[in-house]
Amino acid sequence: MSSVTLDHVTKRFGTAKGVEDVHIQIRSGEFFTFLGPSGCGKTTTLRMIAGFYFPTEGRIRFGENDVTTLPPNMRNTGMVFQNYALFPHMTVFENIAFGLQVRKLSKSEIKERVERIQRLVHLEGYGERRIDQLSGGQQQRVALARALVIEPQILLLDEPLSNLDAKLREETRFEIKRLQVELGITTIYVTHDQAEAMAMSDRVMVMQGGQVQQIGTPSEIYHQPVNRFVASFIGETNLLEGTVTRIEGGEVDVRLSPDVVVTGLAKNASPACQPRVGEKLTLSVRPELVKEWEGEETENLLRGRILLSEFTGACVNYITQAGPIQLRSMLINLGRSVKQRGDEITLLLPKESIYLIG
Amino acid sequence: MKAELHKQSPAPARRRLALMSSPSFIYVLVSPLYVILLAYVIYPLYETFLASMKIEEKFSFANYARFFSLEHTANLEALWTSLYISVLSVITCGIVGVTMAFLLERYEFPGRRILSVLALVPMALPPLIGVLSFTFLYGESGIIPRALKELFQLEQVPFSLKGVGGVLVVHTFTMYTYFYMTASAAIKGLDPSLEEAAASLGASRFTIWRRVILPMLTPAMVASSLLVFMIAMASYTAPLIFGIDRTMTMQIYLSRTNGDLDMAATQSTILSVVSILFLLLMRWYQGARNYQNLSKGISVHRTEITSKLGKYVSMVLSFIGTIVLMLPILVLVLISFSVNSTWTIQVLPPEYTVQHYIDLFTDSKTWRPIANSLQLSAIATIGIIIFGVAAAYVMVRLPIRGKTLLDVLIMLPWALPGTVVAINLIAAFSQPNVFSFGQVLIGSFWIIPLAYFVRHLPLVFRSTSATLMQMDGSVEEAARNLGASWWYSFRRVVFPMAFGGVLAGALLAFVQCIGEFVASILIFTPSTTPLSVAIFQRMYNFEFGTACAYGVLQIIVIIIVLFLSQKLAGDKANTAV
Numbered sequence: 001m002s003s004v005t006l007d008h009v010t011k012r013f014g015t016a017k018g019v020e021d022v023h024i025q026i027r028s029g030e031f032f033t034f035l036g037p038s039g040c041g042k043t044t045t046l047r048m049i050a051g052f053y054f055p056t057e058g059r060i061r062f063g064e065n066d067v068t069t070l071p072p073n074m075r076n077t078g079m080v081f082q083n084y085a086l087f088p089h090m091t092v093f094e095n096i097a098f099g100l101q102v103r104k105l106s107k108s109e110i111k112e113r114v115e116r117i118q119r120l121v122h123l124e125g126y127g128e129r130r131i132d133q134l135s136g137g138q139q140q141r142v143a144l145a146r147a148l149v150i151e152p153q154i155l156l157l158d159e160p161l162s163n164l165d166a167k168l169r170e171e172t173r174f175e176i177k178r179l180q181v182e183l184g185i186t187t188i189y190v191t192h193d194q195a196e197a198m199a200m201s202d203r204v205m206v207m208q209g210g211q212v213q214q215i216g217t218p219s220e221i222y223h224q225p226v227n228r229f230v231a232s233f234i235g236e237t238n239l240l241e242g243t244v245t246r247i248e249g250g251e252v253d254v255r256l257s258p259d260v261v262v263t264g265l266a267k268n269a270s271p272a273c274q275p276r277v278g279e280k281l282t283l284s285v286r287p288e289l290v291k292e293w294e295g296e297e298t299e300n301l302l303r304g305r306i307l308l309s310e311f312t313g314a315c316v317n318y319i320t321q322a323g324p325i326q327l328r329s330m331l332i333n334l335g336r337s338v339k340q341r342g343d344e345i346t347l348l349l350p351k352e353s354i355y356l357i358g
Numbered sequence: 359m360k361a362e363l364h365k366q367s368p369a370p371a372r373r374r375l376a377l378m379s380s381p382s383f384i385y386v387l388v389s390p391l392y393v394i395l396l397a398y399v400i401y402p403l404y405e406t407f408l409a410s411m412k413i414e415e416k417f418s419f420a421n422y423a424r425f426f427s428l429e430h431t432a433n434l435e436a437l438w439t440s441l442y443i444s445v446l447s448v449i450t451c452g453i454v455g456v457t458m459a460f461l462l463e464r465y466e467f468p469g470r471r472i473l474s475v476l477a478l479v480p481m482a483l484p485p486l487i488g489v490l491s492f493t494f495l496y497g498e499s500g501i502i503p504r505a506l507k508e509l510f511q512l513e514q515v516p517f518s519l520k521g522v523g524g525v526l527v528v529h530t531f532t533m534y535t536y537f538y539m540t541a542s543a544a545i546k547g548l549d550p551s552l553e554e555a556a557a558s559l560g561a562s563r564f565t566i567w568r569r570v571i572l573p574m575l576t577p578a579m580v581a582s583s584l585l586v587f588m589i590a591m592a593s594y595t596a597p598l599i600f601g602i603d604r605t606m607t608m609q610i611y612l613s614r615t616n617g618d619l620d621m622a623a624t625q626s627t628i629l630s631v632v633s634i635l636f637l638l639l640m641r642w643y644q645g646a647r648n649y650q651n652l653s654k655g656i657s658v659h660r661t662e663i664t665s666k667l668g669k670y671v672s673m674v675l676s677f678i679g680t681i682v683l684m685l686p687i688l689v690l691v692l693i694s695f696s697v698n699s700t701w702t703i704q705v706l707p708p709e710y711t712v713q714h715y716i717d718l719f720t721d722s723k724t725w726r727p728i729a730n731s732l733q734l735s736a737i738a739t740i741g742i743i744i745f746g747v748a749a750a751y752v753m754v755r756l757p758i759r760g761k762t763l764l765d766v767l768i769m770l771p772w773a774l775p776g777t778v779v780a781i782n783l784i785a786a787f788s789q790p791n792v793f794s795f796g797q798v799l800i801g802s803f804w805i806i807p808l809a810y811f812v813r814h815l816p817l818v819f820r821s822t823s824a825t826l827m828q829m830d831g832s833v834e835e836a837a838r839n840l841g842a843s844w845w846y847s848f849r850r851v852v853f854p855m856a857f858g859g860v861l862a863g864a865l866l867a868f869v870q871c872i873g874e875f876v877a878s879i880l881i882f883t884p885s886t887t888p889l890s891v892a893i894f895q896r897m898y899n900f901e902f903g904t905a906c907a908y909g910v911l912q913i914i915v916i917i918i919v920l921f922l923s924q925k926l927a928g929d930k931a932n933t934a935v
Contacts, residue, residue: 052835072838073847085836089854098850099840150840 001186002063002153003028004049009058011044018044019210022058026188026203031180033189035197036207037233042190043158045207049188050156051075062153073102078147079156083163084139086131092118092142093127099150117149120179137168141175148179155180155187161196173200194234198222206230226270228357231284238290238327239357240283244275252356254281257323262300264354273358282357287317289353290329293346300349302327311338320345388752394745395767397793398812402782403630403774409623409785421624433609433625440606443522443597444590447529448583454530455537456579463545466660468669469676476683478539480532482916483686484873485595486890487909488532490897491686492519493599494693496527501689504705524600529590531686536589537582544578577643584640588633592775594876607777607876614781614880626781630774637773641766687913694906701902714907724904727892728911734888735871738810742867745811746818747860751852753819754826755834772816776876779813783881805881806888810871817870818863825859826852862923869919873912 004026011018019041026032034042047053049060051072059068067075078099087095093114100110118124121141131139140160147155160176161169177200180187191197197204198218206213206221206229214226225231232239245261246253252275255261264283266275275281293301304322316338320327329347339345410421425433462474480488496502496519503515510516519527548571556566594607603612606629613622694714696707717724749768753761771779787799787808799805833855837847853860875890882891889908896905 050835050839052838072835073841073843075839076841077839079836079839081832081836083830083832085830085832087833087837087851087855098837098842102841102843102846146836146840156839 001028001184004032004154004186004188005059005061006045006049007059007061009045009048009055009060011041011048011053012056017210018053018056019207022212024205024212024215026186028063028186029184031177031187031189031200031202033191033197033201033204034207035191035194035204035233036213037192039209040207041210042192042207044210046156046158046188046190049154050077050079076150076152077154077156078150078152080140080143080147080158080160082159084143086139086142086146088131090131091127092123092129092131092134095131095142096146096149099146103150113149114145117145120148121145121175136164137172140164140172144176144179148183148185153186155185157187157189159191160189161191161193169196176200198234206233208233224270224355225284225357226272228282231355231357236287236328236330238285238287240285240325240327242281242283244277244279244281247275247277251351252281254283256325260302260323260325262349262354263351264356265351266356268352268354269356270358273356275356284355284357285327285349285353287328287330288315289350290327290331291348291350292329292331293348298348300351300354302347302349304345304347306339306341306343306345309338309340309343318345320347322347384756384758388756388758391745391749391752391764392767395764398808399767399771399815401793402779402786402812405785406623406626406630406778406782409620410627413620421620424621425624425628432604436604436606436609436625437628439522439602439604440591443525443529443593443602443605444587446526447533447590448586450526450530451534451537451586452579452583455534455582456541456575458534459538459541459545463542464660465672466662467672467676469673469680473676473679473683476680478535479683479687481535482913482920483532484875484890484909484912484916485532485593486875486893487690487873487912488686489528489595489599490893490905490909491690492524492528492531494689494902495685497524499703501705508705520600522600522602525593525596525602528596528600529593533586533589536585537579540578540582541575544575548574580643581640584636584643588636588640588773591629591632591636592777592876594775594777607775610777610781611880614784619784622781623785626778630778633773633775633778634770637766637769641769690906690909690913693902694910696903696906698901698903707902711903714903717904718907718911727887727889727908730886731872731889734806734886735810735868737807738814738871739864739868741807741811742814742818743860743864745815746820746863747822747853747856749819750822750826750856751848754823755831768816768819771812772814776809776813776874777880779809780877780880783809783812783877800881801883803883803886806878806886809877809881810874813874813877814867814870817867818860821859821863821866822856825856829855865919865923869916872915 004024006022006024009022010020022041022045024032034045036042044053048055051067051070051074054069059066061067062075087098090098096114096117097110100113105113114127115124118127121144123138123141123145126134126138126142131142134142140163143160157176161172164172173196189197189200201218203215203217204221205215208229214221214230216224221230221234225234228239231237240254240256240262242254242256242262244252245255247266250266252264252266253261254264262283269275273281302320302322302325304320304325304327306318307321307326308317308319310317311333313333315333316331318329318331318339320329327347411417411419413420424430428434458477462470462477483491494500496517498515498518498520500518503518506512506517507515552570552574553566556570561569592607593605594611597603597605597608598611602608606625610622610625610629613619613625693701693707695710695712697709697711697713700709701707718728719725749764752758753764774782783805784800786793787805790798797804799808829852834847834852837851838844842850873890874888875894878888878891879894882888887895889912893905893908896902896908
C-alpha cells in the first residue's frame with residue numbers, strides 16, 4: 001500500500017483549463033473520492049495519477065517516490081475504467097491474467113493467482129467465457145479482478161458503477177467497499193454521484209470547474225459545506241438569502257422577507273463566513289432538519305401553503321410557499337395524516353439546524 | 359505485495375523516459391511516415407512539375423503554351439473530351455445507380471434478392487476485364503450485335519458499342535455502383551417516420567419527395583458525383599480499347615510512348631491539378647455536410663408490388679437486369695474455353711478446349727505473368743500494411759498536430775490517376791537519388807511494387823483507422839495501466855483488435871494490385887510483365903482464350919477476397935463489445 005501526494009498539481013490542455021492547483025495527501029489504505037459534476041476535472045486528476053496525462057505543474061508522489069513523469073506501465077496502479085475497457089478478443093481468464101503475463105510470472109503462479117481473485121469477486125468457473133457473453137455486472141467484476149490481481153499499490157476507480165442499473169449498482173457498491181476493506185488497499189474513486197461518495201468514502205474531495213472546493217469526511221462536507229456549491233451539490237438543501245439584522249451573544253438574526261426573521265447560531269458557519277449587520281447572508285437548511293410545528297408561537301416559524309405534497313413511504317416531502325420563500329421539507333412519516341396541496345402548514349427551522357454559508 | 363512488481367528503474371532509464379515523454383518526441387516517431395510520403399508521393403509529383411517547367415535546363419512556360427495553344431488543339435480537345443465524358447458519366451451513373459437503389463431498397467418484387475446481390479458484380483471486374491467483356495458482347499464484332507444480325511437477316515449489325523458512346527456505357531456499368539452503394543445506404547438510413555410525419559402534416563407524395571427525401575439524399579449524391587467524376591477523369595482503359603485518343607489519360611500515354619516526356623509531364627501536371635482540386639472539394643464537402651439521422655432503430659418497410667401486371671413486368675425486368683449484370687462474366691468464361699484464333703466472323707466461338715486453364719498453371723510462359731503479379735502484389739501489400747497500420751494508429755490515437763495534412767497526403771495518390779502516378783515515378787526515379795537508395799528504379803523490378811504501393815496506399819489506412827476509431831481508447835490505456843509497455847500492448851491488444859480491419863484492407867489492396875493495369879502498362883519491363891498487361895498483349899495477338907482465362911482467374915480471386923472481407927467485417931460487428 002502506498003500513500004499518494006499531489007503537490008500543487010495543475011493541468012492545462014492548450015488554453016483550456018483542466019485542473020488548477022490540486023494539493024492533497026491521500027493516506028495509505030484510505031478510500032478517497034473525487035466528487036463533482038462532469039467537466040469538473042476529477043477524471044483528469046485521476047488520469048494524472050494513473051500516468052495517462054502528465055501535470056503541467058506540480059509533482060505527484062506515491063509514498064516517497066516521485067512518479068510525476070513515469071509512464072503508466074511503470075506505476076503499478078490498478079485502474080477500473082468507466083466502460084471497463086475489457087479486451088474483447090480475450091477470455092475472462094486471459095483478461096485477468098494479462099497484467100501477470102506482462103510481469104512474466106510463471107504459468108502456474110498466474111493460474112493460481114487468477115483463480116484466487118476469481119473466487120474473491122465470485123467469478124469461479126467463468127474463466128473460459130468470452131467477454132460478450134457476460135452481463136454488465138459480471139464484466140464489472142472482471143475489470144475489478146483484472147485491476148486487483150496485479151496487487152497494485154493504488155486502486156483507481158473511474159465511475160465504475162455508472163453503467164450498471166440501480167439495483168446492481170448498490171450491490172456492487174457494497175462489493176467494492178468489502179474488497180477495499182479486506183485488502184486494505186489505497187483507493188481513489190471518481191464519481192459524480194454524491195450518494196455513492198458519501199456511502200463509501202473515508203474522505204471526499206469536492207471539485208468544480210477544475211478547482212478543489214472542499215476536502216473532508218462525508219459528514220464534514222455534508223454538515224459544514226464551505227460554500228454554496230458544496231452545500232447544494234451534496235444532498236438537498238434550502239438556500240435562503242437575507243440581510244443580517246442583529247449579531248448578539250452567539251446568535252445571528254437574518255431577515256428573509258419583510259415579515260420573516262430567523263435566528264441562527266454564529267458558530268454554525270463556514271470558515272469563510274463573516275456575518276456583518278446590514279450585509280447579505282446565505283443560509284442553508286437541510287430539508288430533513290425542518291420540522292412541522294403545531295405548538296405555540298416561537299422563533300423561526302414559517303407559515304405557508306403547500307405547493308407540492310409527495311408521499312414516499314418512509315417520509316413525506318412538502319414544498320411550501322411562505323410569502324416569497326419556497327421551502328423544501330422532508331418529514332418522517334409518523335403515521336399522521338398527509339397534508340395536500342393548498343393546505344396550510346407551519347414549519348420550524350431549528351436554530352441549531354441553520355448553517356451560515358456566507 | 360510482491361517486491362519485484364515495483365522495482366525502481368535505474369537512472370539512465372529514467373533519463374531516456376524523460377526524453378521519450380517530452381512532447382516533441384512523438385514527432386520523431388511519426389517522421390518516417392512523412393518521409394515515405396515525401397519520397398514517393400510529393401517528390402515524384404514535384405519532379406513531374408519540374409519536368410513540365412524545364413526546357414533545356416531553363417524555366418519556361420513553353421510546354422503549357424503548347425498545351426493551351428489554339429493552333430494544335432489536340433491537348434485542349436483531350437481536356438474537353440475528358441471533362442464532358444466525366445460529366446456525362448456522372449449523369450448516367452447517377453440515374454442508373456439511384457434508380458436501382460430506390461427500386462431495390464423500397465420495393466418488394468420477385469427477383470429482388472438476387473438482383474441486389476448481383477448489383478455489385480461490376481465491382482468484381484478489374485477495369486481492363488470489364489472493358490474487354492463489353493467489346494466481346496456489344497462491340498462491332500460482338501456477340502449480341504452479330505446474333506441480332508443473323509436472327510433478322512440484316513445487312514449490317516444493328517448497333518455496336520464504339521467511340522464515346524462505348525466509353526460512356528462501360529463507365530456507367532462499372533461506376534454506377536458508387537452511386538448505388540451510397541444511395542442504398544442513405545435510403546436505408548432514411549427514417550420512414552420522417553415521411554410519415556410529412557404526410558401527417560398534409561404533404562403530398564410529390565411534396566414529400568421534393569422537400570424531404572431528395573434533400574436528405576443530396577449529400578450522398580454530391581459525394582458520389584465528385585467520386586465518379588474523378589474516376590471517370592482518370593479512366594484510361596475504356597478510351598484505350600474504344601480508341602478515343604483525345605482524352606487526357608490517352609494523351610499522356612501517347613506522349614510517353616512517343617518519347618515526348620516534357621509534354622507527358624505537362625499533361626500529367628494539369629490532370630493532377632484537376633484531381634487534387636476534386637479531392638479537396640470532396641474533403642471539404644464531406645466535412646461541411648451533416649444530415650445525420652437522429653432517430654434510432656429504423657425499420658425499413660418495402661412497398662410490395664401486388665398487382666398482377668406489376669408483378670409480371672417486374673419479373674421480366676429483374677430477369678433482364680440479372681442477365682445484363684451476369685453477361686460480362688459469363689462471356690468471359692465462355693471465351694476462356696475457346697480455342698485461340700478460331701473465332702473470327704461467327705456469332706459464338708466455334709471450337710472449345712480446357713487447355714488454357716491447364717496452361718495457366720503448367721506452361722511456364724503462361725504461368726510467368728501470374729507468378730509476377732502474385733509476387734509484385736505481395737511485396738506492395740506488405741508495404742501497404744506496414745504503412746497503413748502505422749499511419750492509422752498515428753491518425754486515430756496520437757495527439758499530434760498536422761493530422762489533416764497527413765490525411766490529405768495519404769489520400770492524394772488515390773486521387774491521382776494511375777497514368778499520372780506512373781509518369782510521376784518515371785520523372786522521379788529515372789535517375790538515382792536519395793529516395794531510391796542511389797538506384798535507377800525505372801526498368802528495374804522494384805518500380806512496379808512501388809507504383810502499386812503508392813496507388814493503393816489508402817486502403818489499409820482507411821480500413822484500419824475505421825476499426826481503431828470504433829475501438830475504445832481506454833482499452834489500450836487499461837493494458838498500459840496493467841504494466842504493458844507500448845509495444846506489448848500494441849502487439850497483444852491493439853493489433854489483434856484491429857486485425858479484422860487490417861486484413862480486410864490488405865486483401866482489397868492485394869486484389870487491386872493483381873488487377874492493376876493503368877500504371878503497369880507505362881512502367882512494366884519484359885521480365886516483370888504483370889497479369890493485366892499480359893491480358894492486354896494476348897488480346898492483341900488474338901489469343902482471346904488465354905486472355906479470358908487470365909481474366910476469369912482474376913475475377914475468381916476478387917470474388918473470394920470480397921467474400922472473405924465481407925465475412926471479416928460481419929464477424930467483427932458480431933463480436934464487438
